[in-house]
Each structure stands twice: as C-alpha cells, then as structure tokens.
Amino acid sequence: MLIRFVLSTLAASCFAQAVVSLDANKISSGYLFLGPTASEQSHLISNDGKVVHSWPGLHEAGLAVKLLRDGTVLRSGVIHTSTFNDGRGKGGKVEKRAWNGDLLWSYVLPFENTLQHHDVEGMPNGNVLILAWERFSKEQAVAAGRREAIVPDGGIWSEAIYEVRPTGPESGEIVWEWHAWDHIVQDTDPAKPHYGSAADPRKINVNFTGGVPNPATNPDWLHLNSLNYNAKLDQILTGSRPWSEIWIIDHATTKEEAAGVKGDLLYRYGNPLSNRAGAAADQTLINQHDPQWIADGLPGAGNILVFNNGPSRGYSSADEIRPALDAQGKYVFNKAELIWSYAANAVTPTGGSAQRLPNGNTLLCVSNVNLVLEVTPEKETVYRLNLGAGDAGGYTFRANRFYPDSVELLGTPLAGPAIRLTHGATRRPGALAPGALGVLEAHEIKGPVRIVDSAGRSSEAVTARQSAGEVQFVVPSAAAPGPARFFVPGIETPRDFRLQPIAPGLFGINGKGEGAAAALAIVNGTPVPVAAYDETMKDFVQRPIPLIGDVYLSLFGTGISNSRSKPAVAIGGVAIPVAAETPLSEFPGVDQINIGPIPRTLAGRKNAPVVLEIDGVKSNGVQVSFE
Numbered sequence: 001m002l003i004r005f006v007l008s009t010l011a012a013s014c015f016a017q018a019v020v021s022l023d024a025n026k027i028s029s030g031y032l033f034l035g036p037t038a039s040e041q042s043h044l045i046s047n048d049g050k051v052v053h054s055w056p057g058l059h060e061a062g063l064a065v066k067l068l069r070d071g072t073v074l075r076s077g078v079i080h081t082s083t084f085n086d087g088r089g090k091g092g093k094v095e096k097r098a099w100n101g102d103l104l105w106s107y108v109l110p111f112e113n114t115l116q117h118h119d120v121e122g123m124p125n126g127n128v129l130i131l132a133w134e135r136f137s138k139e140q141a142v143a144a145g146r147r148e149a150i151v152p153d154g155g156i157w158s159e160a161i162y163e164v165r166p167t168g169p170e171s172g173e174i175v176w177e178w179h180a181w182d183h184i185v186q187d188t189d190p191a192k193p194h195y196g197s198a199a200d201p202r203k204i205n206v207n208f209t210g211g212v213p214n215p216a217t218n219p220d221w222l223h224l225n226s227l228n229y230n231a232k233l234d235q236i237l238t239g240s241r242p243w244s245e246i247w248i249i250d251h252a253t254t255k256e257e258a259a260g261v262k263g264d265l266l267y268r269y270g271n272p273l274s275n276r277a278g279a280a281a282d283q284t285l286i287n288q289h290d291p292q293w294i295a296d297g298l299p300g301a302g303n304i305l306v307f308n309n310g311p312s313r314g315y316s317s318a319d320e321i322r323p324a325l326d327a328q329g330k331y332v333f334n335k336a337e338l339i340w341s342y343a344a345n346a347v348t349p350t351g352g353s354a355q356r357l358p359n360g361n362t363l364l365c366v367s368n369v370n371l372v373l374e375v376t377p378e379k380e381t382v383y384r385l386n387l388g389a390g391d392a393g394g395y396t397f398r399a400n401r402f403y404p405d406s407v408e409l410l411g412t413p414l415a416g417p418a419i420r421l422t423h424g425a426t427r428r429p430g431a432l433a434p435g436a437l438g439v440l441e442a443h444e445i446k447g448p449v450r451i452v453d454s455a456g457r458s459s460e461a462v463t464a465r466q467s468a469g470e471v472q473f474v475v476p477s478a479a480a481p482g483p484a485r486f487f488v489p490g491i492e493t494p495r496d497f498r499l500q501p502i503a504p505g506l507f508g509i510n511g512k513g514e515g516a517a518a519a520l521a522i523v524n525g526t527p528v529p530v531a532a533y534d535e536t537m538k539d540f541v542q543r544p545i546p547l548i549g550d551v552y553l554s555l556f557g558t559g560i561s562n563s564r565s566k567p568a569v570a571i572g573g574v575a576i577p578v579a580a581e582t583p584l585s586e587f588p589g590v591d592q593i594n595i596g597p598i599p600r601t602l603a604g605r606k607n608a609p610v611v612l613e614i615d616g617v618k619s620n621g622v623q624v625s626f627e
Contacts, residue, residue, distance in 0.1 A: 013421040019049045019385050020116040025456045026382040026483040027374060028357045028496050030403040031414065034365070034372075035065030035075060036387065038394035042073050044402070044414065049385060052414060058100050062091030063351070063397040067408045068122040072104060072219065073097045076116055079108065082134055087157070087220060088350070089118040094130060096166075096356045099412055105166045112162065121227040127165045127175065129227050129236065133157040135219070136181065145186030145194050157219045161227070161236060161249070178236075178249055180204055180222060182259045197472040199276040201333035202264035208274050211287065218607055228292040235266065237304065239291045242348075244283060245270030246291045246306060248323075248331065267331035277334045284338075285319075286310040290398060294320070297429025299360040299377070299498050303339055307352040307364065317343045318354035318362050318375075342379050346371060353398035359483035360498035365399035372399050376454075376483055377498075404493045416493045417443050421486070424472060424558045424589060425505025426513030426620045427506045433503035435477040435562030437589030441470050447489035449473045453499060454482030461486075474589035475499065477562050503559040504567070504612050504619040507590075509540045510562065516540045517610050517622035518556045522596075524549040530624055542625035547603045552579070552596030553624070555610065560591040563614050569595045571624065572608035602626050 021027055031052060035042035040057035042065045055558040059077025066074045079092025092115050096105040107128075109116060109212050113135040122131040142148050146156065163176035163471040185196045185203035198205040204222075209215040212223070220242075228237040234252040241243065248267035250258075257263060270285030272278030289307040300320055308317045344366055351367025357374070361382070364373045370388035371446040377494035385395050402408050404416025422429055424437025432438045438461075440449055449461045449471060457480065481501045484492040507518035509531045516531035523546055530553075531540040545551065553576075560567060569576045579594040593612065602608060609621035 009285065019047065019383075021047070021383055022379070023382045025452060026359075026361070026376055026380070026454055028359055028361055028363075028383075028401055028403075028483075029485070029494060030401045030406070031409075032066045032372065032385070032399055032401055033065075034396045035061055035389070036394045036396045037061045037063065040077075042075060046095070046173060047383070053099075053412075055097050055099075057095065057097075058103070058106075059093055059095075062093075062116070063089050063118050064091060064094075064120045065124060065398070066120065067400070067402060069124070069407050070122075070126075071099055071408055071411060072122075072396050074120055074122050074128065076120060079115070079155075081115060083113060084115040084117075084133055084157070087115070087117060087133065089223075089225060090119070091116045091120075094120055094128065096128075097196055103173075104169075106170050107164060107166070107172050109162065112285040115320050118225045119227040121229050123163070124231050126164050128172075129229060130162045130164055131224055131227050131238070132160045132162060132540060133220070134160045134179065134181070137424055141206075143192065143518040144181070144184065145189055145192040145205060147188060149426060150207070150209060152217050152219045154219060156221050159222045159224045161238070163251075176251070176253075176258065177255055178258045178263055180224075183264050201268055201275045201277060202261075203275075204265070205274065208243070210240070210271065210274060212242040223556060226290050226292075232296075233293075237291050237293060239270075239285075239288055239306070241273055241287050241289070241309075243274050244285045244287055245274055246285065246288065246304070250483075265333075268333055269321070269323065269336050272334045272379045275333070282334075284308075284336075286312055287349065289351060292355075294356045298356045298358060299431055299500075300339065301430070304336075305356055305362070308341075309350070309352055311347055311349040315343050315345070316347045316352060316364075316366055318343050318364050320356075340377065342375050344373060351395065351397045353400070355400050357401060357496065358403070358429075358498070359485070359496035362484055363399065363401050365396055366398060367395055370394060370396070378482070382483075403495070417491050419491065419495050421495065421497055423503065423505050423513070425507045427511065428513065428620075431498040431500040431502050431503050432475050433559040433562060434475050434479045434481070435583075435589070436475050436503055436505070436559035437464060437472060439470065440471050440476055440486070442488055442491065443469060444490060445469070445471050450522055451476060451484060452487070452494075453480040453484050455480040462588055463614055472589070500617075502615045502617045504557060504614050504617060505559055506555055506557040506610065506612055506619045506622045508622045513620045513622065515623060516542050517553075517624050519622075519624060520554040521545045521612075521624075522552045522554070524551075525581040542607060542623065544606070544627040545598075545624045546627045547598060547600050550596070551598040552594060553598065555593045555595065555612070556584075557591050557593060557619065558589050560593065560612070560614060565591060565615055567612050567614040569593065569610065569612050571598070571610050572602060572605050574602060598626070 044053040062076030064076040076091030159180040160281040164172040186204040287309040320340040321336040324332035350369035353365040355363040372385040374383035420441040522529040581593040612619040
C-alpha cells in the first residue's frame with residue numbers, strides 16, 4: 001500500500017498540524033466544509049489542511065453550519081437568554097451569507113419561550129427548517145400529564161420544527177410548523193389530557209426520560225440534535241440524543257394536519273424502550289447524531305446513515321441502516337436492517353457526523369477528539385485530519401466534503417467543470433462494474449477516459465461511442481473493485497466513483513433504463529417487436545407479445561458478462577430460464593441475455609417488470625407486455 005504523509009506548517013492559512021493520508025489512491029478529492037465552534041468563521045479546506053475559503057459570522061458560533069445548493073452558507077449564532085442559558089447546543093439567530101461574506105438574511109424566531117438550537121436545514125424551495133426548543137412551565141407540564149417529580153421548577157423544554165420563508169433581510173414567514181407537544185401521550189392519569197397507551201409508537205411518551213441526566217432538574221427533555229429533509233419523500237428526519245433514537249416526520253401536511261394525527265411519528269428506530277417495544281438489549285443507537293438519507297446517485301442511496309456516538313460502549317461508529325417497510329410500503333416501527341457499520345478507534349460523547357461519498361467511502365467527524373476520518377467500505381482508514389490545531393481549530397459539530405463540480409460550488413473560484421458519470425444501461429449516477437458500459441457527460445472531452453482503481457493501476461477505458469459532450473466507455477475488466485477515480489483529458493481535477501464487483505443493468509428502449517425493455521421477442525422462430533414509438537406520447541409504448549408456441553426473449557444489458565455466476569431473470573415475479581448470456585463484440589460493454597421459453601401463465605400481463613439478478617444484486621426493472 002502506498003503510504004504518504006503530508007505535514008503542514010502551523011500558520012493562519014493552515015488548518016491542521018498534521019494530515020495523514022494512508023493511501024492516496026483511495027482518498028476522495030474535493031474540499032472539507034466545517035464551522036468550528038471556537039471561531040465565528042466557517043471554512044472550506046483542502047485535503048492537505050489548507051484553508052481555501054472562509055465565511056465570517058457576526059455572533060459566537062452555534063453548532064449548525066451548512067453549505068447550501070445555491071452556494072450560500074446557513075449558520076446559527078448564539079444568543080444568550082436567561083430562559084435557555086444552560087442549553088447545550090444553543091443558537092438563536094440564523095444567518096445566511098453569500099460566497100463573498102455578505103449577509104443576505106438574519107432571522108430570530110419571534111417567540112419569547114422559543115430558541116433555535118443545534119441544527120437548521122435549507123430546502124429546495126429556498127425556505128429554511130429551524131429546530132427550536134419551546135418552554136412549557138412546570139404547571140403546564142404537570143397539567144399535560146408529566147409526573148411532577150420529573151419536572152424542573154423552571155419548566156420543561158419540548159421541541160418544534162419551523163419552516164420559514166425569508167421575506168426580507170431580517171424577516172420571515174412561518175409557513176409550516178411541527179410541535180412535539182402536539183403528539184405526546186401519558187398513561188398515568190386518565191383525568192388529564194393525552195391519556196392513552198405509552199406503547200403507541202406514533203406518540204411521544206411525556207414521562208419517558210431515557211438517558212436524560214437528572215430529569216428532575218434538567219429541562220432539556222427531548223434534546224433533538226439534527227434535521228435532514230428528503231424532498232422526494234417530503235419527510236423530515238431528526239433524532240433525540242438522550243432517547244437514543246431517530247424519528248421520521250411527515251412534511252406533506254398543512255399546519256393544522258401537522259398538529260393532529262397526520263403529524264404523529266411515521267417511524268422511530270434505535271431504542272424500543274421509548275415506546276415499550278423491547279428491552280435494553282434491543283437498543284441499537286446510543287446518543288446518536290446527524291442521521292441523514294443517503295442521496296440519489298451515491299452507494300447506498302435511500303438508506304439512512306447515522307453517526308452512532310456510543311459513549312457507554314467506548315467507541316463511535318457510522319451505521320448505515322435500511323428502515324423496514326410493510327407490504328404497503330409503510331415504515332415498520334423499531335425495525336431496520338443494518339447494512340454497514342464502521343467502528344472508529346475513538347469516541348465522542350457529543351457532536352459527530354457521517355457522510356457517504358461518491359466512491360463509496362464514508363467521511364466521519366469525531367467531534368470531541370477533533371478528528372476527521374475517511375474510511376472505505378472495507379473499513380480501511382485512508383485519511384486522517386487533525387482539527388485541533390491552527391487558528392480555526394477545535395470542536396466541530398459536523399464536517400462534509402464537496403467536489404469541484406458540486407452544485408454548491410458552481411460559479412465560485414473553486415468550481416470545476418461539471419461532469420456527470422452514469423451507468424450505461426440505467427443512465428443513473430452510481431457504481432459501475434468492471435467490464436460495464438459507463439457514460440461520461442462533460443462540456444468538452446478531448447480524449448479517452450483513464451481510470452485509476454483502488455490498487456493504483458491506471459488504464460485507459462475503451463471508448464464505445466463519442467459525441468459532443470459525451471463519451472460512452474467500457475470499464476477495464478481487470479480493474480480492481482473499490483474506490484476509483486477517472487481522469488478526463490483537458491480537465492485537471494479527477495472525479496471519484498466506485499467500482500462494484502457486480503452492477504447489472506438492463507437497457508430500456510428509450511435509453512433511460514426504464515419503461516419498455518430494449519428486447520427482441522422470438523415467437524416460433526419469428527422476430528416480433530416488443531415496443532413501438534408513439535408520436536402522440538413522444539415515447540416508446542409496449543406492444544403485447546403473443547404467447548403462441550415457443551416464445552423467447554433476447555434482453556440487452558451491461559455489467560453482467562464479467563460475473564462469475566449465471567444470472568437469474570424474473571418477469572412479473574415469475575422465474576424464466578436463462579438459455580445463454582454473451583457479450584456483443586460489435587457493441588463493447590453490451591451483453592445479450594437470452595431467456596425462455598416464456599410460460600403461458602404470463603398471458604395477458606401488461607407492463608410486467610423484467611428484473612435480472614446476479615450474485616445477489618438486482619438490476620433495474622424494465623417492462624414487457626403479453627397478449
């Protein structure tokens with residue numbers, strides 16, 4: 001393994017005393033974005049620890065700082081109040097700043113007993129989600145059913161999430177809101193409100209204290225510490241540190257609906273003790289931070305990645321989970337599959353973050369020990385950055401990496417040419433496989449693509465087809481799976497991606513890997529088309545295949561021929577025999593899979609999904625229809 005040490009001199013422009021790069025071939029490119037609490041500034045730093053850009057702040061830093069898709073920085077600043085003066089993670093004022101540091105927006109929630117804390121989240125529509133404490137007096141808490149013995153004299157802090165639309169430099173309109181207090185339950189006093197079953201997973205037990213230290217004197221009852229918004233699902237992911245669990249909340253509601261049954265929890269996971277669904281041994285999360293959906297186009301897309309602090313077990317971890325769904329596609333409370341986990345040789349009781357990167361690596365911020373790590377899916381540490389040195393060092397709540405062609409950096413001096421790498425069959429971002437067809441889109445491509453694999457081997461990819469701004473290429477069959485990067489002639493900065501051992505894909509006739517299959521039906525020895533172009537719909541539509549006599553299908557895909565086992569194919573859930581599969585020499589990177597005979601039980605099926613599976617990995621689903 002290539003061992004490389006980069007030592008940088010401590011100076012104002014340098015963030016770390018020592019950056020240790022264990023394997024330069026496996027480290028992601030780009031810049032780290034973070035906002036240490038010891039500084040009023042937020043920073044982008046290079047992999048060697050040098051500050052390349054900074055944004056100022058007007059207030060003592062809160063914990064939240066995020067680089068948004070429009071290139072602005074959203075951060076919180078501390079406002080000292082007597083009501084919330086002892087709160088860990090307090091903020092108060094939310095600021096948005098341009099690249100040049102200009103203050104674009106400043107906002108304080110206009111309520112006396114409310115204070116922003118821990119996190120904020122920018123939304124695609126330009127609005128901002130704000131996490132906030134809201135105080136209830138001791139009398140209010142007891143009247144709502146909380147046991148008096150666990151209510152501090154100064155009252156109790158619950159949680160709220162506000163969606164604010166900026167309306168001016170220092171103003172905003174609250175267009176949506178969710179309050180935990182609207183969804184509490186208690187089972188101690190039938191005469192008081194909110195009486196019901198504390199085992200109801202949709203509700204928040206107002207008398208559960210979890211890991212709250214000294215609940216009789218500590219008002220911070222729930223201590224939510226994160227916000228993550230999923231625009232596709234229109235859901236919000238958050239998490240309670242003392243309860244050691246994550247929650248999903250439905251955002252597709254009105255203000256009024258959010259206060260009712262539709263605003264109850266959609267999902268919870270991590271500590272079934274909170275709703276009497278299990279024992280202490282069933283707890284999987286311990287004081288976690290930064291749960292987030294893995295974005296589309298990244299390995300593990302759609303799963304949830306969470307930084308699992310684990311102070312009581314002595315180490316922190318990054319855990320990737322897949323929430324359980326029932327037959328109707330609804331979440332199953334307290335259930336999830338652990339997909340991947342990395343145990344760090346360090347622990348942070350507070351703070352911490354985890355981010356999935358395009359090459360499949362995971363970036364961890366271990367806050368209390370001032371450390372950023374990058375690890376491979378095989379759990380090899382390939383990068384280590386000390387945050388505890390330099391003028392801007394110290395405790396950092398969260399760290400994220402951005403690439404030169406990230407939308408967040410477009411139009412800035414650090415931006416690189418926009419490059420899009422997709423799977424040749426599905427045209428979707430994501431992992432490729434050795435021998436598979438890939439598609440590279442860039443403004444100007446001056447020559448063949450070169451790929452460097454995880455073993456450090458550099459090889460030129462065979463160009464299958466090239467046109468203006470696009471190259472279709474074949475990943476070298478001998479390339480080693482793992483973190484990889486590709487180099488484009490004329491573009492200085494390489495791009496990261498991941499090589500999977502198997503990444504099967506089936507072509508759709510529209511070239512997008514969806515809809516009608518790119519396939520040929522053979523009915524009693526005669527070719528029959530499976531789709532036709534519809535001028536009205538401006539798309540290909542299914543043509544039903546007659547199931548008369550012997551019927552076979554020839555499917556076309558990629559990422560298949562380099563496998564060591566035979567693929568399996570199902571149509572509408574029915575297994576179909578695979579007669580043969582072979583690469584097409586005249587179309588590099590394209591594989592042909594012949595299947596059949598097609599059983600007559602599929603007669604009359606319309607738009608039946610065709611899915612190929614090999615080595616436990618399923619392809620995208622294209623469709624065929626039968627008479």
